[in-house]
Each structure stands twice: as structure tokens, then as C-alpha cells.
Amino acid sequence: MKRRDFLQQSTVATSLVALGGLSLTSFTAAPKTKKITVLHTNDVHSHIDPFGPNDGRNANLGGVAKRARLIDKIRLDNPNTLLLDAGDIFQGTPYFNFYGGELEFKLMSKLKYDAATIGNHDFDNSIDGLYAQLPHAEFPFLISNYDFSNTIMDTHTKPYKVFSKDGIKIGVFGVGIELQGLVDIAMYKETKYLDPVEMAQDMSRILKEQEQCDLIICLSHLGYKYNSETKISDLKLAAATKDIDLIIGGHTHTFLPKPTIVKNIEGKDTLVNQVGCYGINLGKIDFYFDTNKNKAAEGTSIIV
Amino acid sequence: MIFKQLMVCICLMFLVSCKTKTLNLTKIEGKEIPISAELPPDQDIANFIKPYHDHVINTLDSTLAYAPETYSKDNGTFNTAIGNLMADVIYEQANPIFKSRTGHDIDFVLLNKGGIRAPISKGNITLRTAYEIMPFENSVVVAAIKGKNVNAAMTYLSQSKSAHPVSKLKLAINSDFDVVEALVKGKAIDENKTYYVATNDYLYNGGDHMTFFKPNDSVYDLNYKLRNAFIDYFTKVDTINPVIDDRFIQIK
Numbered sequence: 211m212k213r214r215d216f217l218q219q220s221t222v223a224t225s226l227v228a229l230g231g232l233s234l235t236s237f238t239a240a241p242k243t244k245k246i247t248v249l250h251t252n253d254v255h256s257h258i259d260p261f262g263p264n265d266g267r268n269a270n271l272g273g274v275a276k277r278a279r280l281i282d283k284i285r286l287d288n289p290n291t292l293l294l295d296a297g298d299i300f301q302g303t304p305y306f307n308f309y310g311g312e313l314e315f316k317l318m319s320k321l322k323y324d325a326a327t328i329g330n331h332d333f334d335n336s337i338d339g340l341y342a343q344l345p346h347a348e349f350p351f352l353i354s355n356y357d358f359s360n361t362i363m364d365t366h367t368k369p370y371k372v373f374s375k376d377g378i379k380i381g382v383f384g385v386g387i388e389l390q391g392l393v394d395i396a397m398y399k400e401t402k403y404l405d406p407v408e409m410a411q412d413m414s415r416i417l418k419e420q421e422q423c424d425l426i427i428c429l430s431h432l433g434y435k436y437n438s439e440t441k442i443s444d445l446k447l448a449a450a451t452k453d454i455d456l457i458i459g460g461h462t463h464t465f466l467p468k469p470t471i472v473k474n475i476e477g478k479d480t481l482v483n484q485v486g487c488y489g490i491n492l493g494k495i496d497f498y499f500d501t502n503k504n505k506a507a508e509g510t511s512i513i514v
Numbered sequence: 515m516i517f518k519q520l521m522v523c524i525c526l527m528f529l530v531s532c533k534t535k536t537l538n539l540t541k542i543e544g545k546e547i548p549i550s551a552e553l554p555p556d557q558d559i560a561n562f563i564k565p566y567h568d569h570v571i572n573t574l575d576s577t578l579a580y581a582p583e584t585y586s587k588d589n590g591t592f593n594t595a596i597g598n599l600m601a602d603v604i605y606e607q608a609n610p611i612f613k614s615r616t617g618h619d620i621d622f623v624l625l626n627k628g629g630i631r632a633p634i635s636k637g638n639i640t641l642r643t644a645y646e647i648m649p650f651e652n653s654v655v656v657a658a659i660k661g662k663n664v665n666a667a668m669t670y671l672s673q674s675k676s677a678h679p680v681s682k683l684k685l686a687i688n689s690d691f692d693v694v695e696a697l698v699k700g701k702a703i704d705e706n707k708t709y710y711v712a713t714n715d716y717l718y719n720g721g722d723h724m725t726f727f728k729p730n731d732s733v734y735d736l737n738y739k740l741r742n743a744f745i746d747y748f749t750k751v752d753t754i755n756p757v758i759d760d761r762f763i764q765i766k
Contacts (some may be wrong), residue, residue, distance in 0.1 A: 228613040269551075274559060278552040278559040279556040301651075304574060317559065433714070489549060491548050492547045493546055495544045499538060500541070512542045
């Protein structure tokens with residue numbers, strides 16, 4: 211036997227012994243609970259400052275500097291926090307008219323957003339206007355059902371991203387609304403819209419099976435629900451897919467008293483949430499994981 | 515070296531065994547936190563915003579013109595002072611551009627009442643006023659449509675029972691909301707003639723059910739935002755003086 215082979219063999223043997231000891235102490239004793247916090251906004255629409263004291267509906271609410279302070283505090287409580295946005299970052303105050311979205315992206319970068327998806331209003335200065343602001347965004351744009359290959363945005367978005375927090379893998383993907391009829395074609399140019407249900411099914415399969423994610427989040431700008439039978443919405447998307455734990459929605463500016471629980475195609479619970487618009491609320495969803503094997507049978511309790 | 519290999523191996527096995535040791539999602543808690551008035555701001559972020567904020571505010575509040583009265587879209591039945599002003603401004607500002615590009619004059623202007631998003635208040639007219647009355651990014655579009663479509667537009671206006679802003683047009687309807695008289699620049703509408711109608715891209719594309727801009731002989735996007743037309747006009751004049759007139763009336 212060569213010396214090298216001997217060394218390798220003995221290494222394996224030793225590590226197996228060591229592992230036996232390790233697993234006894236680290237897994238069977240006190241089960242460790244891990245907590246992932248997901249913070250989210252949608253349809254902020256260039257609302258940088260809080261609403262004025264005379265605003266009819268939202269007096270003194272919102273404001274990016276206040277949101278920043280709140281997010282800091284939450285991150286201090288739990289460093290394993292993700293901050294996400296579901297699109298329509300642009301359009302709504304003169305900040306957008308003056309700076310074209312530069313300030314919005316710079317502030318979201320300062321607040322350390324982890325990812326955002328693209329809303330229809332993010333095309334308001336055309337796809338070129340969106341592209342021009344990308345250097346100010348230090349976070350990825352996730353969208354799986356817009357094919358940008360014939361546009362200037364090609365290679366500047368990703369369908370999904372996997373984040374790792376405290377050993378927990380979190381897969382986040384994005385879906386956008388059909389642009390035809392909603393946005394002038396001169397604005398979105400050759401952006402191709404792909405079926406969001408098919409793409410969401412693809413994404414959740416990749417994230418679950420290939421990427422082995424423990425948590426799957428969909429960032430959606432489809433809208434919460436519609437009266438139309440055919441129009442796709444977050445509620446329909448949740449019911450038509452599997453393995454998605456949370457859909458963070460936007461577009462319809464829906465204020466929900468609490469996140470909605472939808473039975474997915476396998477009869478399991480999917481959470482759908484949206485926090486209105488203009489940055490007057492921050493969504494916060496905490497996911498608790500347990501490494502205790504015995505708990506598997508008890509399922510997940512949802513407190514909303 | 516043995517130690518290093520051993521550590522790598524242990525770590526690998528540890529990771530694999532952790533993964534297979536099943537991580538269970540046991541509890542989900544969801545809530546919404548209002549960004550309320552009492553919440554203190556992050557001072558670094560506030561300081562970063564300040565120069566942008568000050569520039570926007572100073573620019574928005576700079577005076578462009580003066581309004582001797584308050585003009586609202588609800589003040590008038592089939593034509594309003596503010597609507598007449600907006601349609602007349604589009605003609606005045608867009609016609610020289612259109613003429614220099616095509617050699618033609620705009621025949622008339624048609625906007626929608628819903629597009630007037632705020633009143634012009636008595637006092638100074640600022641850039642902010644322009645953003646308030648026209649917050650959207652729509653631009654001026656001129657469609658070359660046949661007289662037949664112009665007549666369809668007149669029927670639309672007569673049936674709409676609404677003060678949609680028009681310029682260079684005279685329309686009288688009766689108590690049954692039928693067209694009694696329709697004149698473009700003082701002349702009767704010729705079904706076969708081509709008319710150059712200025713509107714915005716939203717209405718051109720069928721907004722507010724205005725379907726008569728299509729089919730057309732041609733369409734010209736002036737790449738001139740309506741808001742910028744208003745800003746250019748307010749910058750040019752000292753005092754505005756719009757009035758309700760007889761361009762669109764009902765004869766009882």
C-alpha cells in the first residue's frame with residue numbers, strides 16, 4: 211500500500227468516527243430554531259418623502275428615511291433578514307420626473323435591498339430609461355417571464371437568485387404582468403411576455419429540486435386578484451403551483467388586513483401578501499425552522 | 515496535512531448530514547408594520563435625500579405665471595375655462611412644431627375631461643401646478659383622420675355629456691344630445707377630407723373609448739409631453755385668462 215492511499219483511507223475512517231460524535235451532540239440535544247425574516251414593499255412609486263400633513267388619506271405616513279430606521283432595527287433583532295420589492299418603483303412624484311429613478315435606486319441600495327422585480331411603471335421612461343438607471347442599483351432584478359433577449363436589458367436581469375442565511379437556502383424568483391395593452395409598445399419594445407404560471411412552475415421546480423432550497427419566495431407584479439375569469443393574479447398563481455411558500459405581490463395597490471392563505475395545487479398552504487402602495491407600510495413575514503426531526507409530523511403553524 | 519484533510523472531510527460530512535437531517539418549517543408569522551408619523555427617520559438617509567429634495571422643491575415652487583381666479587373642471591357644463599385653456603394651449607404650442615415637420619396645420623384639438631387631474635388655483639402658477647394638472651407622461655399625437663371619423667368624434671362628444679376639452683371646434687347639440695352644428699375652424703365637416711387632429715397618445719390608443727382615431731391616414735408623435743406644453747405656455751405668458759365660451763354647447 212502506498213503511503214498516500216493509506217492516508218486517505220485513514221482520513222475517511224477518522225472522520226466517520228468524528229462525525230458520529232458530532233451528530234450526537236449537535237442534533238439530538240436541544241433542537242436549534244432558526245428564524246428567517248422577509249421584509250417587503252411594493253408599488254412605492256417614487257414616494258421618497260413622507261406624505262404631507264394635509265394629505266387626505268395618508269397624512270404623515272411613509273418616507274424612505276423612516277423605513278430605513280425601521281429596517282435597521284429589525285435587522286439588529288435578526289441579521290438573517292431579506293428585504294425585497296415587488297415592482298413599480300418608478301413614477302408618482304416629481305423625484306421621478308426630475309431624476310428618472312436615480313434616487314429611488316440609490317436609496318434602495320443604501321437600504322440594502324436584496325432583490326426587486328420589475329413593474330409596468332418601471333418602463334415609464336421606456337426600457338432605455340430603466341437600463342440607464344441600472345448602475346445606481348446595487349441589487350439584482352429578478353424576473354422569469356420577461357424575455358429581454360432582443361432588448362438593451364438582455365443579461366441585466368436574472369430569473370431567480372438563491373440566498374443563504376444561517377444555513378437556510380432561500381430561493382427568490384420574479385414574475386411580471388403582461389405589458390401589452392398596459393404599457394405602450396414603444397416603451398417596452400421587444401420585451402416578450404412569457405406565461406407566468408408556466409415560468410413559476412419551472413422556477414419552483416428548479417429552486418426545490420436543483421437548488422435544494424428550504425424556502426421559496428415569488429416576487430410578483432401580476433396583481434392580487436381580478437374579476438376577470440381569465441386574467442392571472444397572485445391568488446390564481448398560488449393555487450396553480452407548488453412548493454412556493456410566499457408570494458409577495460404588487461400592482462393592484464391592495465391593502466390586506468393580513469396575508470392570505472391559499473391552498474396550492476398539492477393542497478398545501480401558500481402565503482400571498484401585499485402592503486398597499488407608496489411605502490406607507492412594510493411587510494414582515496417570519497419563518498421559523500426547526501432541526502428536530504420529530505416536529506415534521508406536526509406541520510407548519512401560520513400566525514397571521 | 516492530515517489534519518487539513520480531516521477537517522475538510524469532517525466539514526463536508528457535517529454539511530451533508532445537516533442537509534439530510536431535515537429542516538422543518540414549523541411556524542410562519544406575518545404582519546404589516548405602518549411607516550407611521552411617530553417613527554423617527556434615519557438621519558444618514560435623510561441627509562442624503564435633502565439636496566435632491568431641496569432642488570425639486572425650489573424648482574417646483576418657482577413662479578411661472580399668475581391665475582386671477584380658480585379654474586376647475588367642474589365649473590361649466592359642456593365647456594370649462596380650464597379645459598378650454600388646456601386645449602387652446604396644445605394648439606398654440608404644438609401647431610408650430612407640427613407645421614414645421616409636415617407643412618400642415620392642426621385642424622382641431624380633442625382631449626378628455628378625465629385628463630384634467632387638478633384645478634388651477636387662484637394665485638401663482640408654478641411648475642408644481644403643471645405637475646398637478648398633468649401628472650402623466652403623455653405626449654401630443656396628431657392623427658390624420660377622414661371627415662367620417664371626425665363625425666364619429668362629434669357623435670361621441672354629443673353622447674358623452676361631458677366637457678371634454680376641445681379647440682378650433684364648434685359643436686352645438688340639442689336636448690336629445692344630437693349634433694345640431696359641428697364646425698372645424700368655422701367650416702362644416704367634409705366626410706372625404708383629411709383632418710389633422712391633435713390629442714394625446716392615451717386617447718389616440720382608444721383611451722376613454724375614443725375609437726375614432728383609427729383607422730387613419732397617418733399619425734405623428736410630436737414627442738412633446740402635454741405637461742411640457744403647459745410649462746412652456748405658462749413660462750411665456752404673465753397672466754392666464756381662460757373663459758367659458760360657446761365652443762361646445764347644448765341648445766335647449
